[in-house]
Amino acid sequence: MGHCLKEVFSSEVIAARIKEISKEISATYGDQPLVCVCVLKGAYLFFADLTRSLEAEPEIDFVRLSSYGSGTSRTGSMNFSKDLEGSIADKHVLIVEDIVDTGHSVEFLKHVFSKRNPLSIKTCALIDKGERREIDLKVDFPGFVVENGFLVGYGMDYAEKYRYLNAVYELENV
Numbered sequence: 001m002g003h004c005l006k007e008v009f010s011s012e013v014i015a016a017r018i019k020e021i022s023k024e025i026s027a028t029y030g031d032q033p034l035v036c037v038c039v040l041k042g043a044y045l046f047f048a049d050l051t052r053s054l055e056a057e058p059e060i061d062f063v064r065l066s067s068y069g070s071g072t073s074r075t076g077s078m079n080f081s082k083d084l085e086g087s088i089a090d091k092h093v094l095i096v097e098d099i100v101d102t103g104h105s106v107e108f109l110k111h112v113f114s115k116r117n118p119l120s121i122k123t124c125a126l127i128d129k130g131e132r133r134e135i136d137l138k139v140d141f142p143g144f145v146v147e148n149g150f151l152v153g154y155g156m157d158y159a160e161k162y163r164y165l166n167a168v169y170e171l172e173n174v
Contacts, residue, residue: 005152005162005169009144014126014154014167018049021124021141025094026055032119033059033091037084039105040064041163042098045155046126046143050096058094061086065105078108089117094141098155099127103137127151127168144168 009017036058038047051058064082095109100123110121128142129151150172152158153165162169 003158004172005165006172007167008146008149008151008170009154009168011154011166014046014143015049017143018046018053021143022050022053022055024141025050025124028122029056029092029094031056034094035059035061035086035088035091035118036094036096037109037113038062039095039097039109040082042155042157043096043126045163045166046098047096050124059086059091061088063109065108078105087116088113091118093118093121095121095123097123097125099129099151100125100137100139101129101132102134104134106139107135107137126154127156 034056036047036051038044038060040062041064051060061084062082063080063084066079066081093113095106097106100106106123113121122140124141125139126143128139128145130145131147149170150158151168152162152171153167153169155163156168157163158171
């Protein structure tokens with residue numbers, strides 16, 4: 001059984017939305033100290049396009065999370081397989097994700113980062129998928145709000161496939 005890809009957001013639509021989000025982010029922070037944090041691997045394409053379109057000159061850093069325990073269990077604990085390299089003390093932090101669904105990874109990052117004395121912590125996600133949200137979490141700068149569907153492309157994967165695609169697709173027959 002093969003997978004069928006149905007385009008949901010074209011590269012042109014994504015590019016236009018990134019311009020809009022980057023204006024909002026630039027207006028929010030102005031020339032205040034800002035660290036944009038890319039959550040690997042999924043956010044890498046969105047993050048690159050977003051940070052290049054900001055008016056500000058943010059610091060750039062990366063994190064990668066690992067979950068321990070069963071993948072579907074909420075009791076599995078999270079950990080960094082790659083932590084920030086720079087300090088976020090006395091700086092604004094913008095966590096950039098490919099997709100926020102349950103909200104657990106963003107909540108974990110906010111909790112850990114808040115102990116490092118940032119000025120503020122906000123989130124930006126290409127896809128804000130409320131359908132699977134398990135905790136009360138608002139994405140401050142959502143790219144696209146979707147209810148359902150298994151999305152791939154533009155950094156998002158299914159079994160490490162499809163990340164390289166320059167648009168977002170719904171993967172059918174999963």
